Amino acid sequence: MPTTRLEKMIAGAGMALIVALGVLTTLAWFHYRDTAGTQGTQGVASSAAAAPAALTGATPATPARREVVPRQPAARLPGLMLRATRGESWVSVHLESASGASLFEGVLPQGKSVHFSKRKLWLRLGAPENLDAKVNGRRATLPTVTSTIFLDGDRITTLATG
Numbered sequence: 001m002p003t004t005r006l007e008k009m010i011a012g013a014g015m016a017l018i019v020a021l022g023v024l025t026t027l028a029w030f031h032y033r034d035t036a037g038t039q040g041t042q043g044v045a046s047s048a049a050a051a052p053a054a055l056t057g058a059t060p061a062t063p064a065r066r067e068v069v070p071r072q073p074a075a076r077l078p079g080l081m082l083r084a085t086r087g088e089s090w091v092s093v094h095l096e097s098a099s100g101a102s103l104f105e106g107v108l109p110q111g112k113s114v115h116f117s118k119r120k121l122w123l124r125l126g127a128p129e130n131l132d133a134k135v136n137g138r139r140a141t142l143p144t145v146t147s148t149i150f151l152d153g154d155r156i157t158t159l160a161t162g
Contacts, residue, residue, distance in 0.1 A: 078117055078136055078137075079115060079116050079117035079118060079119070079135075079136065080115070080116045080121060080133065080134070080135055080140075080151055081113060081114070081115045081116075081133065081134045082108065082113060082114050082115075082131050082132075082133055083112070083113035083131065083132045083133075084108040084109060084110045084111065084112055084113070084130055084131055085110070085111075085130065085131070085132045086110070086129065086130040086131075087110050087127065087130035088107050088108060088109050088110050088127070088130060089107070089108050089125060089126060089127040089128060089130045089131050090106070090107050090108075090125070090126030090127065091104060091105070091106065091107075091108050091114070091123065091124075091125055091126075091131075092104070092105045092123065092124040092125075093105070093114075093116055093121055093122070093123050094121070094122045094123075095118055095120070095121065095122075096118075096120045096121070096122060097122050098122050098124075098148075100122060103116055103118070103121070104116070108131070110130070119151075119152065119153050120150075120151065120152050120153075121150070121151040122148070122149075122150055123148070123149050123150070123151065124146075124147075124148050125142065125143070125146065125147050125148075125149065126146050127146070128142045128143055128144065128145070128146070128147055129142075129144045129145075133156075135151065135154055135156065136153075136154055138154075140156055141156075142156070143158050143161055145161050145162065146161065146162060147159075147160065147161045147162075148160040148161075
């Protein structure tokens with residue numbers, strides 16, 4: 001117990017410093033908790049909520065509930081989607097014609113898919129019987145032998161086979 005006036009002043013200043021640090025720590029914690037959700041660390045902030053509540057005797061705030069929005073059915077993707085479902089297939093895709101810009105060329109392994117959003121495509125397909133195709137989200141029929149086809153909007157035209 002401080003007995004002299006100087007000791008009492010030092011003890012009082014020490015107590016004031018401890019209270020000030022406690023207040024600053026609490027304010028910093030509240031600021032961190034409020035901004036943590038926007039920085040992707042919400043889990044850390046919510047698990048830390050119990051510590052200050054235990055010190056102050058206050059009840060921790062209930063975290064805000066997120067509104068659940070029902071999922072909409074998948075939108076139909078514009079363009080062409082090719083998926084190798086029954087085996088691999090060789091695919092060459094050019095923009096508008098055989099001499100157009102090459103968009104894809106190579107083997108499409110089984111289980112993989114590619115998507116093209118352009119409206120006019122020239123395609124050369126090897127083993128097209130292994131492919132499933134969708135044009136603008138709708139199932140499309142491909143030739144069953146090596147073929148050259150042209151996609152114009154919704155319409156597939158076979159240009160050559162073999």
